[in-house]
Amino acid sequence: MVRHPDRPVTGGRTLPRRLARWWSVPLPVPPAAARRGPWRPGAFPSAVRSARLTSLLGVALGVAFAVCFFTGLLSHLIQHPPAWFGWPSRPVGLYRFTQGLHVATGLASVPLLGAKLWSVYPRLFTWPPVRSLAHAAERGSVAVLVAAALFQVVGGVLNISRWYAPMPFFFTAGHYWVAWLAIGALVMHVGVQLPVVRAGLLRPAPQPRQDTLSRRGLLGGVAAAAGLITLTTVGQTVRPLSGLAVLAPRRPDVGPQGLPVNKTASKAGVRAMALDSSYRLVVIGPGRRADLELGALHALAQHTVELPIACVEGWSATGWWTGVRLSDLVALVGVDPGRAAVEVESLEAAGRYRTSAVAPAHVRDPLTLVALRLNDAPLHVDHGYPARLIAPNRPGVLQTKWLSRITVRESR
Numbered sequence: 419m420v421r422h423p424d425r426p427v428t429g430g431r432t433l434p435r436r437l438a439r440w441w442s443v444p445l446p447v448p449p450a451a452a453r454r455g456p457w458r459p460g461a462f463p464s465a466v467r468s469a470r471l472t473s474l475l476g477v478a479l480g481v482a483f484a485v486c487f488f489t490g491l492l493s494h495l496i497q498h499p500p501a502w503f504g505w506p507s508r509p510v511g512l513y514r515f516t517q518g519l520h521v522a523t524g525l526a527s528v529p530l531l532g533a534k535l536w537s538v539y540p541r542l543f544t545w546p547p548v549r550s551l552a553h554a555a556e557r558g559s560v561a562v563l564v565a566a567a568l569f570q571v572v573g574g575v576l577n578i579s580r581w582y583a584p585m586p587f588f589f590t591a592g593h594y595w596v597a598w599l600a601i602g603a604l605v606m607h608v609g610v611q612l613p614v615v616r617a618g619l620l621r622p623a624p625q626p627r628q629d630t631l632s633r634r635g636l637l638g639g640v641a642a643a644a645g646l647i648t649l650t651t652v653g654q655t656v657r658p659l660s661g662l663a664v665l666a667p668r669r670p671d672v673g674p675q676g677l678p679v680n681k682t683a684s685k686a687g688v689r690a691m692a693l694d695s696s697y698r699l700v701v702i703g704p705g706r707r708a709d710l711e712l713g714a715l716h717a718l719a720q721h722t723v724e725l726p727i728a729c730v731e732g733w734s735a736t737g738w739w740t741g742v743r744l745s746d747l748v749a750l751v752g753v754d755p756g757r758a759a760v761e762v763e764s765l766e767a768a769g770r771y772r773t774s775a776v777a778p779a780h781v782r783d784p785l786t787l788v789a790l791r792l793n794d795a796p797l798h799v800d801h802g803y804p805a806r807l808i809a810p811n812r813p814g815v816l817q818t819k820w821l822s823r824i825t826v827r828e829s830r
């Protein structure tokens with residue numbers, strides 16, 4: 419389109435331009451008499467609130483949310499891999515690190531989000547409440563962001579505390595989809611607020627009034643709260659700090675054989691079957707099948723590896739696992755372990771974690787075991803006796819316990 423120099427850029431006759439004008443047409447201001455309560459001028463006298471404070475908190479929260487989003491997305495992709503996605507089996511503790519970071523940044527967001535909402539909530543009561551449709555849309559997107567952020571942080575904390583009653587939906591699916599909503603609204607919010615943040619951070623900090631909490635004091639308090647929460651929870655996955663993990667929902671060293679238990683054999687309804695002497699592990703290949711009783715499994719070459727269980731909930735614990743290499747079982751049914759994909763099944767009749775897929779990288783890794791022993795003793799029934807999968811760099815949910823069947827197929 420050729421733009422004539424003296425034709426104004428806005429105010430043309432094209433439909434988008436007319437819409438844009440209509441979109442920002444000022445709406446009528448409600449009568450002044452309606453401006454009461456929190457809407458009256460000067461209803462929020464705190465001198466601590468400022469564009470600078472909100473900007474600093476916003477930057478910290480933005481970084482925490484970004485890290486939390488990407489580590490969470492990674493965890494989702496590992497558990498539900500699309501065709502283009504491959505997750506390596508090394509380094510052994512990579513998932514332990516990324517998921518520890520996911521939960522740690524989520525927990526650190528609690529005080530950051532609280533302070534950020536406190537610093538901006540007077541804006542809920544701007545006057546007039548809606549200036550134009552554009553203004554209404556912007557306020558609506560902030561409402562979505564706040565609701566989604568609260569949903570993610572509160573839901574995440576409930577989940578790691580294993581308190582599912584307030585969440586009458588499948589947590590993982592809700593947490594995943596609302597994460598996209600939150601990150602979309604966050605990107606929009608950052609786009610809209612960037613000039614404000616820049617100005618807020620470049621402006622010199624104004625002198626706080628003497629009689630109130632200082633801005634520096636508030637920021638210090640928020641940083642201290644975030645630090646304290648991190649210090650008292652991160653020990654659930656950072657072993658040297660486990661002594662400080664007083665607020666962590668799980669102690670990484672409490673449980674049978676010194677490891678936490680996610681779901682007990684009784685809860686999974688497999689206890690009797692797991693302890694029955696007629697137990698067999700069935701390995702099925704494309705052309706051959708092996709039914710292995712416990713004695714036969716013990717008669718195969720045994721290997722011991724040091725590997726962590728790294729739960730999606732953010733706790734992790736290292737054990738010494740002894741058992742048969744998965745690649746040896748694959749070879750037993752005549753498939754080249756270098757080119758095999760596996761599905762393992764548990765004795766559980768139902769439940770989300772009764773099966774898991776093992777991708778070729780993990781199948782051929784010599785550290786991937788069908789473990790029969792833990793820390794130099796037979797596996798405790800709650801840790802998956804008679805046999806469980808343990809593989810390097812894999813979420814806990816995929817370390818299937820009480821194995822009953824292994825299906826092997828050749829991969830391209």
Ligand SMILES: Nc1nc2c(c(=O)[nH]1)N[C@H]1C(S)=C(S)[C@@H](COP(=O)(O)O)O[C@H]1N2
Pocket residue numbers: 677678679680681686727728729730764765766769771772800801802814815816817818819820
């Ligand atoms: N069959 C089966 N295996 C399972 C589970 C399960 O519910 N059923 N829970 C998984 C989860 S979420 C984790 S974190 C690990 C925990 O293993 P542990 O209980 O031996 O510590 O087991 C995994 N294996």
Ligand SMILES: [Mo]
Pocket residue numbers: 680728729730731814815
């Ligand atoms: Mo888990």
